[in-house]
Amino acid sequence: MNKIERLINLTAYLLDSDKPITLDELKDTVYKGQSGGGALRRMFERDKEELREMGIDVKAVKRGDGDEVGYTIERNEYYLPHLDLSPEQRVALTMVSRLFLGSGTPFSGPAHSALLKLAFDADAGAGLPAEEKVPHVHWIGVPREREALSDILEGLVRRKLLTFSYRSLDAKEPAEREVEPYGLFNRDGHWYLAGKCHLRGEIRCFRLDRIASEVRVNPASPRTPDFAVPSNFDIEKEANWDWPLPCEEEDVEARVRFSSRLAFAHTSARAPVVAVKRQRDGSLEVTYEVADPEQFVDWVLEFGIDARIVAPPELVNMARERLQAVLSVVRGRKR
Amino acid sequence: MSSRAAKRLNRILLMLPYVVSEDGASIAGLCKKFGITKEELTNDLTLLWMCGLPDYTPADLIDFHIEGDRVYIGMADYFKRPLNLTREEALALFIAGRALIEAGVFEVGSPLGAALDKIEALLAEGEAGEVEEIAGRIHVEMDSYAGRWKRIIEEGLKQGRNLVVDYYSFSTGNFSTREVEPLSLLWSRGYWYLQAWCHEAEDLRLFRLDRIRDVTLTDTRVTRELTDEMHVPELVGEYRPGKKAHNVKLRFSGKEGRRLVEEWPTARISEREDGSQELELRTRNLSWLASYLLRYGDRFTIVAPRELRQLVEDKASKMLEMYSED
Numbered sequence: 056m057n058k059i060e061r062l063i064n065l066t067a068y069l070l071d072s073d074k075p076i077t078l079d080e081l082k083d084t085v086y087k088g089q090s091g092g093g094a095l096r097r098m099f100e101r102d103k104e105e106l107r108e109m110g111i112d113v114k115a116v117k118r119g120d121g122d123e124v125g126y127t128i129e130r131n132e133y134y135l136p137h138l139d140l141s142p143e144q145r146v147a148l149t150m151v152s153r154l155f156l157g158s159g160t161p162f163s164g165p166a167h168s169a170l171l172k173l174a175f176d177a178d179a180g181a182g183l184p185a186e187e188k189v190p191h192v193h194w195i196g197v198p199r200e201r202e203a204l205s206d207i208l209e210g211l212v213r214r215k216l217l218t219f220s221y222r223s224l225d226a227k228e229p230a231e232r233e234v235e236p237y238g239l240f241n242r243d244g245h246w247y248l249a250g251k252c253h254l255r256g257e258i259r260c261f262r263l264d265r266i267a268s269e270v271r272v273n274p275a276s277p278r279t280p281d282f283a284v285p286s287n288f289d290i291e292k293e294a295n296w297d298w299p300l301p302c303e304e305e306d307v308e309a310r311v312r313f314s315s316r317l318a319f320a321h322t323s324a325r326a327p328v329v330a331v332k333r334q335r336d337g338s339l340e341v342t343y344e345v346a347d348p349e350q351f352v353d354w355v356l357e358f359g360i361d362a363r364i365v366a367p368p369e370l371v372n373m374a375r376e377r378l379q380a381v382l383s384v385v386r387g388r389k390r
Numbered sequence: 391m392s393s394r395a396a397k398r399l400n401r402i403l404l405m406l407p408y409v410v411s412e413d414g415a416s417i418a419g420l421c422k423k424f425g426i427t428k429e430e431l432t433n434d435l436t437l438l439w440m441c442g443l444p445d446y447t448p449a450d451l452i453d454f455h456i457e458g459d460r461v462y463i464g465m466a467d468y469f470k471r472p473l474n475l476t477r478e479e480a481l482a483l484f485i486a487g488r489a490l491i492e493a494g495v496f497e498v499g500s501p502l503g504a505a506l507d508k509i510e511a512l513l514a515e516g517e518a519g520e521v522e523e524i525a526g527r528i529h530v531e532m533d534s535y536a537g538r539w540k541r542i543i544e545e546g547l548k549q550g551r552n553l554v555v556d557y558y559s560f561s562t563g564n565f566s567t568r569e570v571e572p573l574s575l576l577w578s579r580g581y582w583y584l585q586a587w588c589h590e591a592e593d594l595r596l597f598r599l600d601r602i603r604d605v606t607l608t609d610t611r612v613t614r615e616l617t618d619e620m621h622v623p624e625l626v627g628e629y630r631p632g633k634k635a636h637n638v639k640l641r642f643s644g645k646e647g648r649r650l651v652e653e654w655p656t657a658r659i660s661e662r663e664d665g666s667q668e669l670e671l672r673t674r675n676l677s678w679l680a681s682y683l684l685r686y687g688d689r690f691t692i693v694a695p696r697e698l699r700q701l702v703e704d705k706a707s708k709m710l711e712m713y714s715e716d
Contacts, residue, residue: 057437058395059395059398059399059402059437060437060440060441062395062399063399063402063437063438063441064441064442064443066403067441067442067443067466067468067469068443068444070468071443071468083444084444084445084446085444105395105396105399108396109396109399109400109403109473109476110473110474110475110476110477110479111473132474133473133474134471134472134473134474135471135472135473135474135475136474136512138508138509138512139508140505140508141501141504143501144501144502144504144505144508145505146501147487147496147500147501147502147505148483148487148502148505148509150496150502151483151486151487151490151496151502152483152486154486154490154495154577155486164482165476165478165479165481165482165483166479166482166483166486168400168404168479169475169479169480169482169483170483171404171408171423171424171472172404172407172472172473172474172475172479173475175407175471175472191547191573191574191575191616192574192575192576192577193574193575193576193577194576194577194578195576195577195578195579211524211527211528212481212524224645224648224649225645227661237527238527238528238529239527239528239529240528240529240530240531241529241530241531242531242580243531243579243580244577244578244579244580244581245579245580262652264652265652284527288527290526290527290528290529291529294529294531316558316565317558319558319603319604320558320600320601320603322538322600323600352685353685356681356684356685356709357560357681357682357684357685358681359563359681359705359708359709360705360708360709360712363712363713371713374709374713375710375713376687377684377685377687378684378706378709378710378713379710380687380688381683381684381686381687381688381702381706382703382706382707382710383688384688384690384691385691385692385699385702385703385706386703
């Protein structure tokens with residue numbers, strides 16, 4: 056009998072029986088044909104652990120009034136309880152799982168299997184799962200980030216050290232890193248790990264597609280966390296590292312004029328809109344609160360002649376200098 | 391989940407409630423639902439052949455047979471109801487859901503919030519607090535420009551009605567108005583896209599939400615459904631530039647090249663002796679690329695094609711002219 060069959064039989068037996076089952080009884084049934092004694096006990100312990108990992112708790116209880124110990128799986132713990140989700144709630148959860156399905160995000164697999172179970176909630180007892188008409192929503196992941204994510208999430212949840220080789224943008228060669236994973240964030244469609252880097256001795260952010268090796272989760276004593284997350288750790292602060300939150304003193308108010316044809320796109324800036332003024336010719340003058348002038352100028356330049364920075368002079372100059380630099384290079388090469 | 395055996399067992403226990411009934415279940419349907427091949431499915435199910443309760447006589451074993459495209463399992467009522475959510479599953483739904491509410495994809499006070507409360511209640515005492523703490527350390531930003539049109543598009547998707555989209559194409563610089571059949575909403579690399587069947591092009595098209603000038607819901611019913619052949623992941627961005635694409639060769643000083651290559655999945659980068667980076671990529675959108683490159687100032691040069699150099703020069707000089715007016 057192979058291991059999976061054995062685990063299925065063990066689960067079926069303990070779940071179906073109304074009374075706890077002793078190890079002796081298991082020896083004659085589920086473990087029939089296995090060598091007995093210590094080896095059998097060790098095998099049973101491993102099987103119990105395996106089931107526990109899957110969320111199936113095999114409990115040891117006293118049987119009758121004697122000292123005899125029996126094992127059981129409590130039905131009310133094993134089966135999914137009736138959650139009484141409304142159709143709207145089920146649609147919402149399905150959208151969440153659809154969004155991540157196949158995306159390679161850490162939620163993709165487990166969220167999907169959770170929904171496969173929750174499908175029975177609608178009609179608990181009757182058996183047939185409910186199918187809903189749910190809008191398709193998908194998250195398209197970055198292929199290179201996929202493998203790393205589940206290991207990182209594991210380390211994050213269990214607070215275990217991660218080791219991997221990482222190539223930062225300005226490094227020629229990747230370097231070995233040991234990181235205490237504090238948090239995980241997604242910015243502009245990319246995943247980043249935030250954590251204490253032992254090499255640098257401080258909190259650093261690692262973009263997942265720059266990880267150049269497998270991510271290894273410290274295998275030693277899996278149930279004991281390797282570190283504590285500092286109480287002042289703030290994931291949003293890490294996620295906004297070079298993109299400071301708007302703050303009165305440093306912010307620049309910038310005005311941009313959009314041609315009437317592309318005026319609709321003025322809301323796609325990363326900077327908040329302060330004021331919008333429609334001109335007589337249909338063009339739009341929009342005032343933004345800009346925290347990151349470089350990035351803002353990049354964004355405006357993409358509009359070509361359909362957007363022009365009007366104020367302040369520093370930003371106008373920045374745009375102008377950028378364009379002059381481009382011209383000097385393309386013209387220089389031509390001659 | 392550590393071992394492969396555990397993964398497989400998990401899948402079998404997940405599948406059983408779908409099969410343990412008098413009507414059985416369709417094999418093709420199960421394969422689709424669980425994302426496995428027919429062979430894997432039969433391998434999983436034939437394992438049950440020798441499973442059951444003591445004393446493992448034919449009367450105790452799980453009754454299992456396949457008829458045509460259907461599989462029937464009986465004598466296994468103890469596996470009829472699904473297993474409770476594992477900690478990992480509850481955690482994934484909870485964290486993902488919370489992140490989406492925080493990112494503004496779902497509203498606070500939406501049905502999702504109430505559903506998440508119920509999921510959270512499944513977790514053992516003490517675990518719920520831990521899950522909250524972990525959820526607080528994961529942050530997803532997804533609000534980017536979805537606000538204006540997302541609701542109408544979602545309505546179209548939900549009701550299965552066509553949309554009329556007024557769209558600006560950055561590559562051609564033109565607007566077009568077309569009637570499309572909405573198929574799905576995609577989130578990729580920081581942007582939302584509508585994936586739709588375009589009647590004008592008679593093909594699948596992607597529309598980036600922040601480039602939609604206007605969208606209206608029609609009364610016409612959609613005729614197409616999202617099929618596996620339309621499977622999306624590789625459609626977004628220039629993963630498959632096609633035969634008509636131009637070969638582009640650029641040179642960057644410093645780390646700019648490496649940064650660009652991360653945004654351009656099909657680009658190839660090679661380090662040159664002088665420390666500069668040479669980037670090779672293929673694109674159909676030379677015009678868009680020209681606008682995009684302006685941000686790099688004098689930190690890049692164009693090796694090829696000549697057409698791109700001309701486009702960049704035209705664009706930059708026209709824009710400079712604009713900046714020297716008044």
